[in-house]
Amino acid sequence: MKLEWIKSSYSTSSGPDCVEVATPDKSHVFVRDSKNPAGPRLDLTSAAWAAFLPYASRR
Numbered sequence: 001m002k003l004e005w006i007k008s009s010y011s012t013s014s015g016p017d018c019v020e021v022a023t024p025d026k027s028h029v030f031v032r033d034s035k036n037p038a039g040p041r042l043d044l045t046s047a048a049w050a051a052f053l054p055y056a057s058r059r
Contacts, residue, residue, distance in 0.1 A: 007034055
């Protein structure tokens with residue numbers, strides 16, 4: 001399965017915090033560090049991602 005990764009609008013190419021997400025289906029969200037695309041990634045349920053977003057937006 002080829003994933004379409006989308007970089008956060010808050011990430012910059014030179015900044016330290018570069019986050020990308022991919023949504024292969026309606027039940028999962030993958031999260032990775034764009035500076036290390038072959039590295040580890042998180043596999044979250046859509047519900048867990050939705051619960052995390054309000055927290056992340058306050059940071």
